[in-house]
Amino acid sequence: MYRSDFEPGTTRWAVRRAQWRAMSITDDDMKKPKIAVINTSSTLSSCFIHVNKVSEAVQNAIRMAGGLPFEVRTVAPSDFVTSAGKKARYLMPTRDLIVNEIECMVEGAVLDGMVCLSSCDKTTPAHIMAAVRLNVPTLVLTCGYQVGGYCSSGQFVDIDDVYEAVGALQAGTISLEDLTDMTEAAIQTPGVCAGLGTANSMHIVAEALGISLAGNSPVKAESRKLYDYARKVGERIVELINQNICPRDIVTEKAIENAIMVVQAVGGSVNTVRHLSAIATEAELDIDVVKMYENLASKIPLLTAVRPNGPYRTEDLEAAGGTRAVMKRLEDKLNKEILTVNGTTVAENIDDAKINDDRVIKTVKDPQSKRPGVAIFRGNIAPDGCIVKLSAVPQGIDRFEGPANIFDGEDEAIEAIGKGEIKKGDVIILRNMGPIGGPGTVFACSFVAAMNGAGLAPYVAVVTDGELSGLNRGIVVGQMMPEAAAGGPLAIVKQGETITIDMEARTIHAHIANAEIDERLSRWTPPAKPHLKAGTYLAQYCELVQPIAQGAVLGKRDFRKK
CATH class of the missing domain: 3.40.50.2300 (Response regulator)
Known part of the structure; x- marks a missing residue:
């Protein structure tokens, strides 16, 4: 007896049987x-x-x-x-x-x-x-x-290469024709x-x-x-x-x-x-x-x-x-x-799993890197944590420090690459782009890919509460918790203030006194969302979405221990 087996003669049984008989489903199949x-x-x-x-x-x-x-x-x-x-x-x-x-x-x-x-x-x-x-x-x-596949030049490309090549176009190192050729071959x-x-x-x-x-x-x-x-x-x-x-x-x-x-x-x-x-x-x-x-x-x-x-x-x-x-x-x-x-x-x-290539899957004693693939960083602008894909950080970079260069959207940041407004040593902050801030997490990943294409990734860090891609590489700090639009300290960082990211200590720190952070947050108000239209799915999502540390699920859940 399955839960889908309804008692013969009931309304549920009768109307469903009529539907399914019209679809030529037999009585034996219905069991x-x-x-x-x-x-x-x-x-x-x-x-x-x-x-x-x-x-x-x-x-x-x-x-x-x-x-x-x-x-x-x-x-x-x-x-x-x-x-x-x-x-x-x-x-x-x-x-x-x-x-x-x-x-x-x-x-x-x-x-x-x-x-x-x-x-x-x-x-x-x-x-x-x-x-x-x-x-x-x-x-x-x-x-x-x-x-992926091969361009007319003979170069092998996949979608990740296309993604990053937009930055190369902004930087003037490839032409639109080159990028178009890559899009022809990238997905086979x-x-x-x-x-x-x-x-x-x-x-x-x-x-x-x-x-x-x-x-x-x-x-x-x-x-x-x-x-x-x-x-x-x-x-x-x-x-x-x-x-x-x-x-x-x-x-x-x-x-x-x-x-x-x-x-x-x-x-x-x-x-x-x-x-x-x-x-x-x-x-x-x-x-x-x-x-x-x-x-x-x-x-x-x-x-x-x-x-x-x-x-x-x-x-x-x-x-x-x-x-x-x-x-x-x-x-x-x-x-x-x-x-x-x-x-x-x-x-x-x-039990009988085989490793067919020791170069691709190395051992715990002789790994590709002693660093984990993904690490949680904490600090005064990420008290609930943030995430760094350490496996994608360039080798030899154990610490990065620089002035905050702040944008509220990746389109503006990508445009800034072409204008030369992003300098080596900058810490680019893309904020108010999380599940609540969007609402719905706004892309930051295309900017990160563009940074790689422009050759800036080893020299510039990115800190964001926006959407990253697993394909992103570089000095990238994501899923800042709490997000800026929920009153996270990322919201009150000012242009030019120094940010330090320590790969070994797994910390991220703004050079702002704790008392100053508290004072700024006391005066902070959530950003307006003029793009939200009442009754739309995004407006409903904004009302229901929970903190990203809980997975940004919809609706408050009370099962956790107090």
Whole structure:
């Protein structure tokens, strides 16, 4: 008896049976477990254009395994397409929109389980958040990465190169024709951005958490391996339902610890911090994810050097053994006894994992770097913490100090590169761009990429509460907590005041007396948001979004211990 089986003769049974008989669903099929296949498909972006075929493969496998699949479509945000409007303010809110859409469709229809087809940045965390919120048997299938190609000049490029080349154009080192040529070649297949951006990082997180099948990440989009996993997922979700193994049996505090350790080892995206915080909040886990990153940073060195952290590409990481191989390297540190969606423990999943290339995935004793991939910094302008992707900071830079050069938007900052208004030694501050300040986190990542393209990244630091990309590299401090628009001290820093960033001590400090900070904050008022129109989704988001340390989820949660 499944929860979706309604009593014959009731209104719910009768009207649903009429609907489904019109769709040629038989009475025998109606007795099977009813499974949502969450399809974030869209023809707006190359990230999603292959997902329909993956959905069909999963649905076929579910039918063969004795289940009844129903495709459920949701919004499909792409960081490089959906970011065009309102300075990318819609991007972060789409994550929580997907969670709510899934709740409405799966709970509204009282389905027995779901398979979530995850692709671009916001979809994987949204799917895991929905899984732990609803707590019905769930599998996440990550749908793969794209690959780049060769320009007419013979140069290999991917989307990361295009991203950074805008800065080179601003600096006058390449022409518009050069940039156009790069856009012709940069994306040759469907799938998410090459490199350890947020999408690939969250695909790895899903496997490290145990909510996707072992060996699923990273995987090349449209590959035979991806479709093999689509078949396995379709079979396994029916078993999960029959075994009543639910997401909260899997996504536990120890599982989140494992995911953080893997992020540290691969040098994953800074955005994994907010997304894992949101997953923990939705799972009602009484834990401080930011503090967990902070505590684990000293224990896990960087084992891989995949772009933007080094010369290797995502396909090199897959060929070297992928997430299973990284977890095998961390075997002595992981929580190995915990359950995964395979129905086996972490220890069993990685028992026979092979490391196929010691150069790509190094050992804990002989790492790529003794620094962790991602570190939490604190200081008088980030009392609740901020995030630095240490693996992407240029080698040899242990400390950076310079005057604040303040902008309230990345467009103005990118324009300042071309005008020569950004000098070596500057600390660029991009503020009032967080979830509350946007509302919806405003892009700062395009400016960081432009800095690299202009050749300024080793000489200029960026400090922001705006949206960063996992592809960003350089001296970049993100997710300032509290954000400026929530009354964080970043709001009261003045033009020209000195900022010190210490990579070894993991601190960020403005040369302002604490009493002066307090005095300025007492006079501070939140910035106006003239662009907000009452009744729009962004206005609703602004009213509901919670602090970023809790993952910027919507609505206050009271489960945490007081």
